Amino acid sequence: xxxxxxxxxxxAELVPYAPLSMDPANMTLHYAQTIFEGLKAYExxxxxxxxxxxxxxxxxxxxxxxxxxxxxxxxDLFVAACDALISQDRAWVxxxxxxxxxxxPFMFASEVGLGVRPANEYLFMVxxxxxxxxxxxxxxxxxVWLSEEYVRACPGGTGAAKTGGNYAASLAAxxxxxxxGCDQVVWLDALERRWIEEMxxxxxxxxxxxxxxxxxLSGSLLxxxxxxxxxxxxxxxxxxxxxxxxxxxxxxxxxADGSLTEVxxxxxxxxxxxxxxxxxxxxxxTVADGEPGEVTMKLRKALLDIQTGAAPDTHGWMHRVG
Ligand code: PMP
Numbered sequence: 001x002x003x004x005x006x007x008x009x010x011x012a013e014l015v016p017y018a019p020l021s022m023d024p025a026n027m028t029l030h031y032a033q034t035i036f037e038g039l040k041a042y043e044x045x046x047x048x049x050x051x052x053x054x055x056x057x058x059x060x061x062x063x064x065x066x067x068x069x070x071x072x073x074x075x076d077l078f079v080a081a082c083d084a085l086i087s088q089d090r091a092w093v094x095x096x097x098x099x100x101x102x103x104x105p106f107m108f109a110s111e112v113g114l115g116v117r118p119a120n121e122y123l124f125m126v127x128x129x130x131x132x133x134x135x136x137x138x139x140x141x142x143x144v145w146l147s148e149e150y151v152r153a154c155p156g157g158t159g160a161a162k163t164g165g166n167y168a169a170s171l172a173a174x175x176x177x178x179x180x181g182c183d184q185v186v187w188l189d190a191l192e193r194r195w196i197e198e199m200x201x202x203x204x205x206x207x208x209x210x211x212x213x214x215x216x217l218s219g220s221l222l223x224x225x226x227x228x229x230x231x232x233x234x235x236x237x238x239x240x241x242x243x244x245x246x247x248x249x250x251x252x253x254x255x256a257d258g259s260l261t262e263v264x265x266x267x268x269x270x271x272x273x274x275x276x277x278x279x280x281x282x283x284x285x286t287v288a289d290g291e292p293g294e295v296t297m298k299l300r301k302a303l304l305d306i307q308t309g310a311a312p313d314t315h316g317w318m319h320r321v322g
Contacts, residue, residue, distance in 0.1 A: 026112055082321075106125055143181070150173040152187040154220060157220060173185045194249075204264070
């Protein structure tokens with residue numbers, strides 16, 4: 001779907017996957033006006049296909065567009081574009097278990113020019129790829145590197161938008177995490193380097209026995225749709241659940257005195273991943289016994305059961321395609 005200043009959204013079309021040709025002065029290549037989303041379509045027990053909360057992705061996409069000075073795609077067009085792509089070939093959606101079709105809607109400036117200003121032309125597209133189960137051989141906890149040198153996003157910046165620049169800014173820290181033998185990077189706040197924000201590509205949850213806390217939306221972390229869904233599911237399952245500020249000391253001390261029983265990360269790709277160990281320039285520790293916790297696994301099953309149709313969709317989150 002194209003957008004042109006003065007004309008709005010036009011020329012929606014479904015075309016075979018192919019390379020794009022691009023002018024060297026395409027504004028996106030220089031000024032990075034680019035946003036994207038990620039969501040999944042799951043086969044349901046009756047053989048139909050349903051996407052998980054596409055309206056929530058459409059809403060976040062609009063909010064990312066506002067922050068990046070881009071036009072807002074109406075939610076119904078966003079959802080219809082995803083539906084049209086999935087419906088093109090039902091055989092794309094893998095059958096069974098946690099397998100899914102991962103959808104990647106995105107938008108970028110398509111205008112040619114060297115002036116620094118919001119572009120007057122954009123292209124919105126959706127591509128897709130079948131995704132297997134994230135943990136085909138059983139859920140495995142990840143090790144995380146607390147990044148104190150680099151920050152992902154700062155107050156007033158673009159951290160709450162799903163824009164390419166945030167990911168570009170994260171790559172050096174992710175490489176540092178790998179050098180330290182860790183799977184993932186965990187981001188701290190920009191000002192004090194003290195408050196836990198999120199993990200690379202996933203939000204975090206801290207479990208204290210029955211009680212569950214997730215870092216509050218500070219404006220510089222991505223408001224994950226999995227995060228928001230788990231706030232509701234945890235409540236459904238009777239857990240006292242809240243959003244709040246969690247510091248590195250809270251994490252370390254909670255671990256040392258045993259009050260922090262589990263930590264997990266959540267996002268569209270892996271749904272829920274336990275965090276097994278933590279390392280920073282100054283300290284390292286194992287989270288509880290380093291194994292996937294009971295609450296983590298219970299929440300993971302509850303969410304996956306809704307997505308795969310094994311449990312009733314009490315919140316009206318599944319969008320039937322076609
Ligand atoms: N934080 C970041 C930086 C992400 O890229 C993602 C993945 N979209 C998330 C959190 C989790 O968001 P969601 O649950 O919507 O996938």
